[in-house]
Amino acid sequence: MKVLVCGAGIAGLTLAWWLRRVGAEVVLLEKAPEPRSGGYMIDFFGAGYDVAERMGILPGLHAAAARITELVYADERGRRLAGLRYADARALLRGRVLSIMRGDLEAILRSSLGPGAEIRYGTSLTAIREVPGGIEADLTDGTTCRADLLVGADGLHSEVRRLVFGPERRYLRSLGYHTASYLFEDAGLAAETGSRAVLVGLPGRQAGLYPVRDGRLAAFLVHAAPQAPPPADARGEIMSRYRGMGALVDRVLAHCPKDPYHDDVAQIRMPGWTRGRVTLLGDAAHAVSLMAGQGSSMAMGGARTLAVELLGAGxxxxxxxxxxxxxxxxxxxxxxxxxAARWMVPDRAWRITLRNRLLGLAGLPGGGAVLGRAFRGLSSGL
Ligand SMILES: Cc1cc2nc3c(=O)[nH]c(=O)nc-3n(C[C@H](O)[C@H](O)[C@H](O)COP(=O)(O)OP(=O)(O)OC[C@H]3O[C@@H](n4cnc5c(N)ncnc54)[C@H](O)[C@@H]3O)c2cc1C
Known part of the structure; x- marks a missing residue:
């Protein structure tokens, strides 16, 4: 069987790994000119963790994981308001959790594929046709590719979805926030924050940073933006929305590049993910958004499920x-x-206070139940 996979992100790479194990020929198309690095910090647990274990890549993931000891909520002056010790979260998840940059997760998935996997960088598709027993796709490099199955694993703004299922506006549901992220170096700030992730929250906006394993810092910004698609000038929007959040955030903003990761916080909701010999996987099919915190897990769980099903049936x-x-x-x-959205980026000061108090309870004896409710349904079951 030959499978054409559009998108060499978390979903596409995981699918390629499993398909190669069941003997399928896989061609991956990736529009980025080279392997993507960086991205943003991902809390990784649940189905994705289980799948990574089966793939034998957990040691590599743990080696690349950030060594975060605490998530701290601070006020504009940098004073600690509340915190969640990662040891408490880890205990609740029986140690089956890690925090890793998206780029590092993808790099480990990519290297686990081995030399036989074909990834065509700087390549996408422009047209898709059904042919007897399969599909034919015109690629941006001028060639045509025939396969038994086409999988659109090309993320939130999927081109496969647009070509086969229709325009994005039919399926993309904005949750009313924009997010941005970028990596930067600041030895002074890194020394001050140490192994803590620090977040400053004001009504309708949250800005902060995570320590990355190599000593760099990852900025993580989310703000309420009802019914407005992200403007083209990402840096301009970031500066206007996050200024005035205190000295720590100003230091983070000082490192904002011209072109950071910047997007709508949105879900993809579709009545079905399959049409003929074309199916969608990961965010392309069902983005859950960063508010749900398990998009990468759903992408990897879905990839394994699809490959296993292909092994057993037509x-x-x-x-x-x-x-x-x-x-x-x-x-x-x-x-x-x-x-979760209204608790992650509360719109009112009283909600921020309540959220911080609940976080404080989580560290007390028996407080695991509070966290437990927050993480309910995290086990994979896939
Ligand atoms: C700020 C932020 C924080 C997050 N935090 C978490 C978290 O803590 N935990 C968690 O589990 N998840 C988190 N997520 C969600 C997670 O990152 C996604 O769910 C996951 O990356 C989905 O993987 P994917 O492979 O489906 O899509 P993507 O990661 O978007 O990968 C799609 C790939 O397809 C490529 N592509 C796109 N268009 C084309 C095209 N036309 N042709 C060819 N290639 C194309 C892209 O370049 C990319 O390589 C977060 C997301 C964001 C934005």
Missing amino acids: VEAALEHYERRMRPFVLAKQESGRA
Whole structure:
């Protein structure tokens, strides 16, 4: 069987790994000119962690993981308001959690593929046709590729979805926030914050930083932006929204590049992910948003589920089983993402205070139950 996968991100690379194990020929298209690095910090647990264990890549992931000891909420003056010790979260998850930069997770997935996997960088597709028993795609490098199955693993703004299922506006549901992230070096700030992730929250906006394993820092910004797509001038929006949040945030803003990662915080909601011999995977099919905090896990869980189903059944039946198995998990995560948004970036000062108090309780004896509710449904079940 030959499978064409559009998108060499977390979903596409994981799918390629599993498909190669079941003997399929895989061609990955990646529009980025070279492997992507950096990105943003990902808390990695649940289905993705389970899949990574089966792939034998957990030691590499732990070696590359950030050594964060505490998540601290601070006020504009940098004074600690509340904190969550990672040891408490780890204990609750029986140690099966790590924090890793998206670029590092992708690099480990990529190297686990081995030399035989073909990734065509700087390449996408422009047209998709159904042909008997498969699909044919015109690629941006001027060639045509025929395959038994095309998988769109090309993220939130999927081109495969647009070409086969119609315009993005039919499926993308903005949660009313924009987010931005970038990596930077600041030895002084890194020394001051140490192994802590520090977040400053004011009503409708949250800005902060995470320590990365190599000594750099990852800025993480989210603000309420109801019914407005992100403007082209990312840096301009960041400066206007996050200035005035205190000295720590100003130091983070001073490192903002011209072109940081910057996007809508959105979910993809579709009635079905498959049309003929084309199916969608990961964020392209069902982005849950950063508010749900398990998008990478859903992408990896979905990739393994799809590959296993393809091993056991004909393509059409496998696609139906894949979707039937994944959909309940996706719907639950999307619902929890919508519910979490108002606590992650509260719109009112009293909500920020309440959130911080609840976090404080989590560190007390028996407080694990508070965290437990927050993490409910995290086990993979896939
Ligand atoms: C700020 C932020 C924080 C997050 N935090 C977490 C977290 O803590 N935990 C968690 O589990 N998840 C988190 N997520 C979500 C997680 O990053 C995504 O769910 C995950 O990356 C989805 O993987 P994917 O492979 O489906 O899509 P993507 O990671 O978007 O990968 C898509 C790939 O397709 C490529 N591509 C795009 N278009 C084309 C095209 N036309 N042709 C060819 N290639 C194309 C892209 O370059 C990319 O390589 C976070 C997301 C954000 C934005």
